[in-house]
Amino acid sequence: MPETNSDKAIKRKLNILYIEDDEIEEMKLNRTLRSLEVKHQITVAENGEKALEILHSKTIQPDIILLDLNMPVMDGIEFLQIMKTHDNFKFIPTIIFTTSNNPKDMLECFKLGIAGYIIKPLKYDEYVDKVRTLLDYWGLNELIRG
Amino acid sequence: MNEQPNLSYVHELSGGDHDFEKNFLRIVKRELPLDAERFRENIAAENFKEAAANVHKLKHKISILGLEDSHRLAQEYELQLREGVNKLENSFLEILDAMMNYLEKIQT
Numbered sequence: 391m392p393e394t395n396s397d398k399a400i401k402r403k404l405n406i407l408y409i410e411d412d413e414i415e416e417m418k419l420n421r422t423l424r425s426l427e428v429k430h431q432i433t434v435a436e437n438g439e440k441a442l443e444i445l446h447s448k449t450i451q452p453d454i455i456l457l458d459l460n461m462p463v464m465d466g467i468e469f470l471q472i473m474k475t476h477d478n479f480k481f482i483p484t485i486i487f488t489t490s491n492n493p494k495d496m497l498e499c500f501k502l503g504i505a506g507y508i509i510k511p512l513k514y515d516e517y518v519d520k521v522r523t524l525l526d527y528w529g530l531n532e533l534i535r536g
Numbered sequence: 537m538n539e540q541p542n543l544s545y546v547h548e549l550s551g552g553d554h555d556f557e558k559n560f561l562r563i564v565k566r567e568l569p570l571d572a573e574r575f576r577e578n579i580a581a582e583n584f585k586e587a588a589a590n591v592h593k594l595k596h597k598i599s600i601l602g603l604e605d606s607h608r609l610a611q612e613y614e615l616q617l618r619e620g621v622n623k624l625e626n627s628f629l630e631i632l633d634a635m636m637n638y639l640e641k642i643q644t
Binding site for chain 1: 548551556559567589600604607
């Protein structure tokens with residue numbers, strides 16, 4: 391369905407912190423955003439440790455965080471545990487974006503407090519649909535800024 | 537292995553942008569042997585948890601080369617390795633070999 395002007399008006403441009411160690415996955419998301427013609431700003435951190443550095447340095451104020459789980463150095467769950475203890479970061483909606491459907495990980499993430507758990511589909515068209523839906527939804531939300 | 541690596545996923549992703557495809561495949565080509573080597577080393581040392589993480593990373597590349605059945609096998613293998621079980625090693629190595637042979641023939 392074509393997007394109307396009123397649809398566009400209510401969607402926000404999001405500042406997204408994408409925590410992902412795999413260069414191919416990073417290229418995939420960036421490419422998908424380009425093809426969807428959305429103007430969100432993506433900053434990539436290759437692991438949880440780098441993501442915390444970015445948050446502390448305040449170079450960006452992410453509206454949402456997309457978080458992979460399986461990463462070297464500091465994985466997604468370790469990152470969540472730390473950010474949830476920090477007053478300035480713990481409110482940032484964090485959506486798990488992973489290929490892992492491990493029920494233990496999922497439960498642990500929801501216990502720690504996440505805003506969503508999205509499994510990356512195998513097929514590209516399904517991947518695009520999920521990314522579009524996710525960003526449309528968050529673009530409609532009122533978010534804490536600054 | 538009943539399926540063959542292919543570029544349909546990459547074509548869909550690139551939307552016909554050949555420069556993007558080349559760049560993308562160059563990275564896959566560069567990383568795949570390194571990831572495979574790490575996996576082999578961890579299996580040889582019976583570091584199954586580490587090997588599970590290697591399989592997890594390799595799954596991205598399996599899906600990019602359009603190997604859906606192999607992706608399912610890799611998913612199962614990753615779960616097994618996490619539990620310390622190493623039964624699908626040969627089938628998994630067969631997938632990696634097929635991918636590497638295929639990529640060798642592709643100009644990037």
